[in-house]
Amino acid sequence: MVRQLYPLVSADVALFSVTDDRLQVLLVRREQEPAAGLWALPGAILQPQGDADLEVTARRALREKISVEVPYLAQLRTFAGAARDPRGWSLSVLHCALLPRDQVQAVVRSSVDRVQWCDADAPGERLAFDHAQQILWARTALRQRIQDHALPLHLMPERFTLTQLQRVCEAILSPGPAQRFRLDKGAFRRRFAKSPDIVEVPGAFEHGAQRPAQLFQVAPGFRF
Amino acid sequence: MVRQLYPLVSADVALFSVTDDRLQVLLVRREQEPAAGLWALPGAILQPQGDADLEVTARRALREKISVEVPYLAQLRTFAGAARDPRGWSLSVLHCALLPRDQVQAVVRSSVDRVQWCDADAPGERLAFDHAQQILWARTALRQRIQDHALPLHLMPERFTLTQLQRVCEAILSPGPAQRFRLDKGAFRRRFAKSPDIVEVPGAFEHGAQRPAQLFQVAPGFRF
Numbered sequence: 001m002v003r004q005l006y007p008l009v010s011a012d013v014a015l016f017s018v019t020d021d022r023l024q025v026l027l028v029r030r031e032q033e034p035a036a037g038l039w040a041l042p043g044a045i046l047q048p049q050g051d052a053d054l055e056v057t058a059r060r061a062l063r064e065k066i067s068v069e070v071p072y073l074a075q076l077r078t079f080a081g082a083a084r085d086p087r088g089w090s091l092s093v094l095h096c097a098l099l100p101r102d103q104v105q106a107v108v109r110s111s112v113d114r115v116q117w118c119d120a121d122a123p124g125e126r127l128a129f130d131h132a133q134q135i136l137w138a139r140t141a142l143r144q145r146i147q148d149h150a151l152p153l154h155l156m157p158e159r160f161t162l163t164q165l166q167r168v169c170e171a172i173l174s175p176g177p178a179q180r181f182r183l184d185k186g187a188f189r190r191r192f193a194k195s196p197d198i199v200e201v202p203g204a205f206e207h208g209a210q211r212p213a214q215l216f217q218v219a220p221g222f223r224f
Numbered sequence: 225m226v227r228q229l230y231p232l233v234s235a236d237v238a239l240f241s242v243t244d245d246r247l248q249v250l251l252v253r254r255e256q257e258p259a260a261g262l263w264a265l266p267g268a269i270l271q272p273q274g275d276a277d278l279e280v281t282a283r284r285a286l287r288e289k290i291s292v293e294v295p296y297l298a299q300l301r302t303f304a305g306a307a308r309d310p311r312g313w314s315l316s317v318l319h320c321a322l323l324p325r326d327q328v329q330a331v332v333r334s335s336v337d338r339v340q341w342c343d344a345d346a347p348g349e350r351l352a353f354d355h356a357q358q359i360l361w362a363r364t365a366l367r368q369r370i371q372d373h374a375l376p377l378h379l380m381p382e383r384f385t386l387t388q389l390q391r392v393c394e395a396i397l398s399p400g401p402a403q404r405f406r407l408d409k410g411a412f413r414r415r416f417a418k419s420p421d422i423v424e425v426p427g428a429f430e431h432g433a434q435r436p437a438q439l440f441q442v443a444p445g446f447r448f
Contacts, residue, residue: 006230048313
């Protein structure tokens with residue numbers, strides 16, 4: 001056996017979206033060994049010559065694998081050890097990214113045979129490496145963070161109603177496929193009515209079965 | 225310049241303790257280049273041949289540098305990039321560890337000339353690499369976690385009073401050296417009286433200037 005002096009370093013990305021009120025995570029089919037044919041999180045091997053830091057590596061993974069640029073990307077945790085990859089000692093820095101709803105379909109259309117959105121609570125059993133564990137970890141971290149931060153705004157299209165925003169928050173907070181988390185509508189609206197992160201789009205409404213609903217957008221000063 | 229194919233991987237540890245009601249972090253003086261003579265977090269270079277994972281590397285760092293075994297160690301965040309270490313592309317996986325109060329003095333006595341406990345909010349300016357940034361990050365994460373978890377118990381000696389426990393929580397929650405965070409004594413006692421994590425030591429009291437104070441210890445089933 002070859003004496004291994006350096007670990008393999010990669011950045012992997014759990015890319016989340018909300019479709020049909022369900023939190024979903026993106027998987028790509030691996031084309032090369034190891035784990036060829038299995039589904040995995042999009043990732044890339046660190047290139048010390050070209051990547052200034054690991055966020056650059058993570059964004060490169062999304063560009064190369066699914067041609068996407070995301071507004072929100074954050075490092076979550078590093079998974080490392082001698083046993084997680086058959087190539088040897090490896091280190092995967094897991095990132096979390098959020099994709100606005102109006103870009104979800106475009107990702108699938110671009111490469112439908114090797115990309116799938118799947119339920120974030122049930123990503124399947126045939127995943128490469130420790131990616132099932134990574135998805136569980138990312139799912140839990142996302143649920144914890146959503147309560148404190150303006151994170152859900154990163155999942156919204158450019159214009160949205162408060163009901164749509166509430167549905168996205170509920171999808172993230174739901175503990176699993178079987179149970180649906182319900183937020184109190186009045187309390188939710190009071191919270192976001194006070195929020196400096198979103199503003200009404202003057203005179204813009206969505207017209208559906210109900211009475212017209214005010215459309216909102218992210219406030220100009222909102223920091224992504 | 226040598227073409228760098230692999231990053232340098234290390235595990236660094238922010239080891240916290242509470243002394244005199246102040247949250248402190250341990251620094252060691254670097255003996256070798258780069259940054260020889262500067263203060264730094266204790267850390268170790270990953271050894272793929274011997275370390276099963278990064279927690280092993282982090283615990284090895286504490287053993288080698290300050291001869292300590294800690295009950296609580298958790299990964300916080302990975303700092304990485306081409307610019308943070310003069311040796312080239314490097315990656316430091318920051319861990320947080322907590323040292324019980326009765327072991328603090330032993331650490332300093334063992335190697336007083338190259339080890340110091342310093343104020344976690346003011347670790348000084350002459351720190352190696354990005355370690356000042358790492359300490360700030362660890363300090364913030366610790367403050368956030370203390371509110372939800374049983375973390376402060378890891379900082380207590382084997383037996384302690386509720387007043388001592390409250391002082392430790394206040395030290396962690398304090399936003400900086402100038403401001404002292406105060407917890408409501410009644411609410412604090414009600415919260416921990418209901419906690420399954422600590423139990424009274426039957427018939428054991430601390431005798432001081434005030435009336436005798438009941439001593440507590442961590443409950444037998446408490447998971448470190």
